Amino acid sequence: MPEAPAYYADGPEALIVSLAMRGDKSAFSELVRRRQPGVRNLFRRFSNSPELADDMAQRVFLKAWQRIRQLKHADRFGGWLKKIAVNEWIDYQRKHGGIATTELDDVQLEAPPVSTSEAIDLDAALAALPAPVRLCIVLSYHENLSHSEIAELTGIKLGTIKSHIRRGSELLRDLLKAYGGSV
Amino acid sequence: MNRDPALQALFDSAETELRDDAFTTAVEQRIDRRGKRVIAGRLAAVILLVTLEVLLESPLQQSLGVAAEILSTTLIPLDNEWLAFALSPINSIAGLIGLVLIGTQHLYRRMR
Incomplete structure (x- = not known):
């Protein structure tokens, strides 16, 4: 070039x-x-x-x-x-099967099984979240996008985004706390 | 919008200053490779078309003639010359195929 x-x-x-x-x-x-x-x-x-x-x-x-x-x-x-x-x-x-082709909205949020001996950082904690939840969390916290901007970008319903971010944040805090994180 | 300040701080601190290193060069190489592939593909298509043209010139012309005849076949015969002329784009097999294609595309977009 x-x-x-x-x-x-x-x-x-x-x-x-x-x-x-x-x-x-x-x-x-x-x-x-x-x-x-x-x-x-x-x-x-x-x-x-x-x-x-x-x-x-x-x-x-x-x-x-x-x-x-x-x-x-x-x-x-x-x-x-x-x-x-x-x-x-x-x-x-x-x-690769991380997000179902049919719908980004239907996700069961449960704490994923992780080994307590494993040192976990933010990326590893994010990886433990269901793919659509991780997508919403990253776009919100990393890209500082509003809920409506995320909806526009991803095609996920606004209500679902709010729920993904609220529950995802809780889950992320729990995951990080469990491994001695500062959150 | 309520963002958790602690999580926000964690995300902010995770934002690492990634050095360019070989990244831009790798992108440039990928773009060049892709460009070469596109050119090679177009060349192959031209060679194929020319070869087919040489090999199938006569049968191709014949079949094109037959196809044109079939496609222009009137679906509903109309006595009025002007009406027949005005409706000729849709009152033919080609028009019907066109309408079906447009309908299918419209349906596909709605389903997506």
Whole structure:
């Protein structure tokens, strides 16, 4: 890929996005450089696996490059990228049985069985939550999205999201407490 | 919206500053590989089409002619010339197939 002009690194994002929309690969690389920590961290919360997280994040950027000409407003790149990332994760979960294809809403919340000897961190505790609950919790706490934004992004009903976040938070607190966490 | 402050703090502290390292290069390589695959696929399709065109020129033209004839067959014969002309896009087998396809697509979208 050609070397990016030095001023790309300091350019406003909307400008870099506009250049990428015109097929400038160097501009897109600059967007990857800027956005990669956010996308990779999001997938780390989702998956509890740095390797899988990086692979998923790469897929997201590949998809973003393929579809960037469809982006209507350059200044909405961040939200658009987040939507691709969440859809990619939901698709991945469906393919791997984490989220039932039929409905994201029906989830039985029970404390998952975990070994008490195991040191548990946030990602491991998140991994113990049912997939749709984890999705809502991560989008709420990690991405700071409102309930309605999560509903719009995931297609899950608003009431279900509220319930997932309330019960998921309780479960997460219990899991973290059980292992001597600070919560 | 009520967020648990302790959990929020935990999430905030879990946000690690991930260094770029080889990540951007890996994405670039993936994009290049994908681009090459697309070009190779298009080339293969062109070669296949040209080969088929050479091999099947005559039978293909014949079958296309037959298909065009079948597709343009009028479903309901109309005496009025203008009416027949105006309804010709839907009053044919091709029109019927088109309507069925649109209906199926509409149904599929609603089911999704």
